[in-house]
Amino acid sequence: MERxxxxxxxxxxxxxxxIIFHFIFDLILFANFDIVISSGFxxxxxxxxxxxxxxxxxxxxxxxxxxxxxxxxxxIWKKYTKRGLKIFALGLIITAVTYIFxxxxxxVFGILHFIGISIILAVPFLERKKIVAVVGIAIIxxxxxxxxxxxxxxxxxxxxxxxxxxxxxxxxxxxPWFGAILLGMFxxxxxxxxxxxxxxxxxxxxxxxxxxxxxxxxxxLLHQPILIGIVxxxx
Numbered sequence: 658m659e660r661x662x663x664x665x666x667x668x669x670x671x672x673x674x675x676i677i678f679h680f681i682f683d684l685i686l687f688a689n690f691d692i693v694i695s696s697g698f699x700x701x702x703x704x705x706x707x708x709x710x711x712x713x714x715x716x717x718x719x720x721x722x723x724x725x726x727x728x729x730x731x732x733i734w735k736k737y738t739k740r741g742l743k744i745f746a747l748g749l750i751i752t753a754v755t756y757i758f759x760x761x762x763x764x765v766f767g768i769l770h771f772i773g774i775s776i777i778l779a780v781p782f783l784e785r786k787k788i789v790a791v792v793g794i795a796i797i798x799x800x801x802x803x804x805x806x807x808x809x810x811x812x813x814x815x816x817x818x819x820x821x822x823x824x825x826x827x828x829x830x831x832x833p834w835f836g837a838i839l840l841g842m843f844x845x846x847x848x849x850x851x852x853x854x855x856x857x858x859x860x861x862x863x864x865x866x867x868x869x870x871x872x873x874x875x876x877x878l879l880h881q882p883i884l885i886g887i888v889x890x891x892x
Contacts, residue, residue, distance in 0.1 A: 660871070661720070661849070662863060664713055668873050669866030671709040676880055678703050682826075683884050688892035707768065710873075711834055714772055715779070715841020720849050722783045737780050745773025747878070755826065766815045767827035769877075774815070774831070775838050782839060786846055793839030800833020 748769030817832030
């Protein structure tokens with residue numbers, strides 16, 4: 658299956674940004690470095706990194722769908738439900754590991770949980786080309802409004818209704834982040850029609866970034882143990 662170098666390239670950049678941010682986070686958590694990440698530059702840096710990842714999930718979904726759209730609807734649902742559940746299951750493993758080792762901020766609904774659920778939620782929008790951008794923008798606006806609120810229950814935290822005094826290392830609720838996936842799907846349909854586009858091969862300097870982008874999930878799962886080991890040695 659053809660891969661588009663520019664998508665792997667930007668995903669590779671996001672991987673490097675993620676590693677940088679998590680290294681800063683580990684220095685704070687394990688080596689008591691005095692760095693502010695709850696606001697300012699590092700707060701914005703983390704969200705831009707996540708936005709690149711999540712937007713590209715939407716783009717990739719449309720490219721993938723363009724290659725299977727002639728399959729029966731039932732098979733399409735099966736394909737993306739299976740993919741989504743697989744990624745969500747990896748998120749549950751992250752939940753279990755962080756609960757054992759870091760119970761003070763264990764990950765309840767992090768980026769893998771979010772991407773897994775979002776792949777399934779995105780299926781009804783694969784053919785909704787006229788409303789996908791509008792719904793995406795609406796979801797982002799609703800999510801931004803909810804961001805400043807807190808609630809006295811926790812069962813809808815996955816949706817974006819954050820409970821009072823809630824703290825976790827990684828939190829990506831459906832609202833507003835699913836809106837970024839829908840906008841990525843809109844972009845993917847517009848610029849990768851029928852899963853094709855006309856673009857020359859990437860320049861030589863992009864190869865390393867593309868390699869990282871092609872293996873982003875594996876790097877995500879392995880990078881933190883390596884970073885924590887490095888921080889312990891430094892500390």
